[in-house]
Amino acid sequence: MKIAVSGKGGAGKSTVSAQLVRSFTLNERPVFAVDADPDANLGLVLGLDPEQIENLRPLVELQDVIEAKNFGGGTLVDLNPNVDDVLEDYILRVGLIRFLKMGSIKQGGSACYCKENSFLNAVLTAMLLDRDEGVVLDMSAGIEHLTRGTARGVEVMLVVVEPTRSGVSTAKSVDRLAADLEISQVYFVGNKIRSDEDRAYLESELPPERFAGMIPFSEQVLEKARRGIPLVTGREDLLPGLEKIYAMTNGR
Numbered sequence: 001m002k003i004a005v006s007g008k009g010g011a012g013k014s015t016v017s018a019q020l021v022r023s024f025t026l027n028e029r030p031v032f033a034v035d036a037d038p039d040a041n042l043g044l045v046l047g048l049d050p051e052q053i054e055n056l057r058p059l060v061e062l063q064d065v066i067e068a069k070n071f072g073g074g075t076l077v078d079l080n081p082n083v084d085d086v087l088e089d090y091i092l093r094v095g096l097i098r099f100l101k102m103g104s105i106k107q108g109g110s111a112c113y114c115k116e117n118s119f120l121n122a123v124l125t126a127m128l129l130d131r132d133e134g135v136v137l138d139m140s141a142g143i144e145h146l147t148r149g150t151a152r153g154v155e156v157m158l159v160v161v162e163p164t165r166s167g168v169s170t171a172k173s174v175d176r177l178a179a180d181l182e183i184s185q186v187y188f189v190g191n192k193i194r195s196d197e198d199r200a201y202l203e204s205e206l207p208p209e210r211f212a213g214m215i216p217f218s219e220q221v222l223e224k225a226r227r228g229i230p231l232v233t234g235r236e237d238l239l240p241g242l243e244k245i246y247a248m249t250n251g252r
C-alpha cells in the first residue's frame with residue numbers, strides 16, 4: 001500500500017507517518033519511509049540513528065547520480081532512468097525499513113532544475129508504481145513532490161489536522177491540491193484531540209464521513225519527543241485509532 005501523509009507543519013505528519021511505518025514492520029512488511037518534508041524529522045521520530053540520518057544525502061543532492069542518469073548532463077532529460085540501483089544504494093536500511101530523504105524540489109526564476117526534478121520523479125515513480133514494498137511519504141502541505149503521474153501511484157492520502165482554525169484551513173487547501181492531482185482516496189486524520197469539543201469542531205468544519213480516524217492527544221508521545229526516543233517499539237505503542245487507519249489504508 002502506498003500512502004502519502006500531509007498537513008500543516010506541527011500537525012503530526014511525522015508522528016502519524018512513523019506510526020504507519022511501524023505498523024508495516026510490525027506486520028512483517030517491508031516499507032519505504034520517505035521524508036519529503038523540507039522540515040525533515042521523520043527519521044528521528046522513527047528512532048533511527050541521528051548520525052546516520054544526517055549522513056544520508058537527500059536525493060535531490062545526488063548530483064553525480066543525476067548527471068549519470070541524464071547522459072552526462074546534456075540537455076536530454078531521460079524521463080525514465082532506471083532507479084532501482086539508487087533505491088538500493090542510497091537508502092538507510094534498518095530492519096524492514098528503507099529510509100530516504102527527498103530534499104526540496106527546486107523551483108526558481110530563470111534556472112531550470114529539470115534534471116533534479118525529473119530524477120526525483122523517476123525515484124517516486126519506481127517506489128509508487130513499480131515496487132511491491134509499502135510506501136509512507138511524509139510530505140509538506142504543498143505536496144510539491146507529486147505530479148499527476150506519480151500521484152496515480154498514491155493509493156491513499158491522509159491529511160493530518162489539529163482542531164484549530166488554521167489547521168482546518170491548511171487541511172482544506174491540501175485537499176484541493178490532492179483533488180487537482182486526482183488522488184482518489186483522501187482522508188482526514190484528526191490529531192491531538194483532547195475533548196469531545198475538539199472532535200465536534202473538526203466534524204463541523206470538515207465532512208465527518210471523510211475522517212479515517214481521530215487520534216487523542218498523548219502525553220507519552222510528547223514525552224518521547226522531548227527525550228528524543230523512538231515513538232514506537234512495539235504494538236503497545238501504537239496510538240488509539242492507528243490500527244484502524246492502518247487497516248483502512250491497507251485494503252482491510
Ligand SMILES: Nc1ncnc2c1ncn2[C@@H]1O[C@H](COP(=O)(O)OP(=O)(O)O)[C@@H](O)[C@H]1O
Nearest residue numbers: 009010011012013014015192216217218221225
Ligand atoms: N497525538 C499527539 N499527542 C501529543 N503530541 C503529539 C501528537 N501528535 C504529535 N505530537 C507532537 O506534536 C509535535 C509535532 O508533531 P510532528 O509529527 O513532528 O508534526 P509535523 O511532522 O506535522 O510537523 C511533536 O512534538 C509531536 O511529538
Ligand SMILES: [Mg+2]
Nearest residue numbers: 013014037041
Ligand atoms: Mg515532520
